[in-house]
Amino acid sequence: MPRSPRPRPQRSGGGHRRTQAPGRRTGSAPAAEHDPIELELDVASVAHGGVFVARHEGRVVFVSDTMPGERVLARVSDTRHDRFWRAETVRVLQPSEHRREHVWSAASVERDPAERAGGAEFGHIELGHQRTLKHDVIADALHRMAGVEDTSVVEPAPGDDERGGIRWRSRVRLQVDDAGAIGPFAARSHRVVPVDDLPLAIDAVERAAPLGEQQTRSGSIDVTVTSEGFVSVTRRDADGQAGRRPLVIHERVGDRRFALEATGFWQVHRKAPEVLTAAVQGAVDDSLFDPRAFNLDLYGGVGLLAAAIGDRFGPTTxxxxxxxxxxxxxxxxxNLADWIGAQTVTARVEHYLRDLATRSSAGERARLRAGTVVLDPPRSGAGRETVELLAGLAPAQLVYVACDPVAFARDLGWLRERGYELAGARALDLFPHTHHVEMVASLVRAD
Ligand SMILES: C[S@@+](CC[C@H](N)C(=O)[O-])C[C@H]1O[C@@H](n2cnc3c(N)ncnc32)[C@H](O)[C@@H]1O
Incomplete structure (x- = not known):
């Protein structure tokens, strides 16, 4: 790919384009609305968060809607930081061989950045190459933050390649703005973009979504279709109130049926519950598993991964x-009532572990050391306090399910400092056409 000797600053819509002195701080306001800075940029690599890295006069510019190897004209949208700016691609000057027509016209680079629907930020990239880029993000994070070299590939979920990576979302949240318009937020903004379709959603979710309608009050709308085909549409006002008692729905995974609230947490990809069940079952080292030990399912939700362990190791677990x-x-x-060895606790994980660390008996401590811990924290990861408490209890093995590889890499770095080693990791593409990726990692005590 030819590279220009130096990116040229340009002013939107005309021959003469504006630049700013390197390192100049422009305060908290984004680039002036009527005088946006536009830059020609060579895009070098992928960053975490669905954006790509270019440089302008030594400063990093995080650019959206492009990919490594492209040359783009990008409009600067955020100059608040000294060390980096943010920009949106407005025109592709030299496309990558991996560029495709966007799977969602509402999110395409042909639209003005403010009118592009969010939630499909890799939709212009060939599906296999999306996974290469996700791997690059994982490998970089593991190397920098955990000192681990990753050679794994990012695996597709069953059926996704055949469908071109669309029609996988079993739940969608739409927003309603003050004028009553319905749609997703634009990328990195709270502006509602009305859309005609939702190609990442399964057909039944798209059909149930009130696209093109008007609401009388601002807020949000959750559309869910269960694995049994039950449709639920929950409207919330702007302060998050649903206005009626939460609806209970059911999801089926293999022979198990899970009850949950329609707006409660459930894996979004229609195949994710079974993919993660199998991945967690496969990540446990049998030789280290003791069904009588103090085994834990942290951040357990409605019990999906506890059930995965119980179904693999039997009802005495x-x-x-x-x-x-x-x-x-x-x-x-x-959901776990048929299983004698299963218990459920309402607590924040960090409080629960602190309690175990300070109050458990010698017998409990021994059973904890012999235990297996599955943890599936939210996007922010387990965090330092939880990692330290967990390492202090020293369970024999951990199975860490992560929806943010960078938060995982940070936690893995701390766990390695405290005596755990990475025994294996899989990366699963449970979010095609977005930058998100799921990981399932096995860690064992190094002693
Ligand atoms: C990523 S979900 C995983 C749920 C479950 N493992 C599954 O696969 O369905 C994370 C869950 O952790 C819960 N959670 C978030 N922060 C927590 C905390 N500090 N302590 C305990 N649970 C937490 C959330 O309510 C949510 O149900």
Whole structure:
């Protein structure tokens, strides 16, 4: 790919284009609305968060809607930081061989950046190359933050390649703006973009979504279609109130049926529950697993991964599922009720582990050391406090399910400092056409 000797600053819509002195701080305001800075940029690599890295006069510019190897004209949208700016591609000057027509015209680079629907930020990239880029992000994070070299590939979910990576979302959240218009937010903004279609959603979700309608009040709309085909549409006002008691729905995974609230947490990809069940079952080292030990399912939700362990190791397996949301724990208790060794606890994981660290008996401590811990934290990861408490309890093995590889890499770095080694990791593309990727990693105590 030919490279220009130097990116040229340009002014939008005319021959003469504006630049700013390198390192100049422009305060908290974004680039002036009527005088946007436009830059010609050579895009070098992928960054975490669905953006790509270019440089302008020594400063990093994070650019959206492009990919490595492209030359683009990009409009600067954020100059608040000294060390980096943010910009949106407005025109592709030299496309990559991996560029495709966007799978969602509402998110395409042909639209003005403010009118592009968010949530499909890799939709212009060939599907296999999206996975290469996700791998690059994982490998870089593991190398920098955990000192681990990753050679794994990012695996597709069943059926995604055949469908071109569309029609996988079983739940969608739409927004309603002050004028009553319905749609997703634009990328990196709270501006609602009305859309005609939702190609990442399964057909039944798209059909149930009130696209093109008007609402009388601002807020959000959650559209969910269960694996059994039940449709639920929950409207919330701007302060998040649903206006009626939460609806209970059911999801089926293999022979199990899970009850949960329609707006409660459930894996978004229609195949994710079974893919993650199998991945977690496969990530446990049998030789280290003790069904009578103090086994834990942390951030347990309605019990999906506790059930994965129970179904693999049998009904005598003891496991305690810990979840902070009380209604969710109630559902987990019902979902796991047929299984004698399963317990559910409503608590924040960090509080629960601190309690175990300070109050458990010598016998419990021994059973914890012999235990297996599955943890599936939210996007922010487990965090330092939880990692330290967990490492202090020293369970025999951990299975870490991560929806943010960078937060995982940070936690892995801390776990390695505290005596754990990475025994294996898989990366699963459960979010095609977005930058997101799921990881399932096995860690064992190094002693
Ligand atoms: C990524 S979901 C995983 C749920 C479950 N493992 C599954 O696959 O369905 C994370 C869950 O952790 C819960 N959670 C978030 N922060 C928590 C905390 N500090 N302690 C306990 N649970 C937490 C959320 O309510 C959510 O149910």
């Amino acid at each position: 003891r496991i305690t599922s810990v979840e902070s949301d009380e209604n969710t724990t109630d559902h987990a208790a019902a």
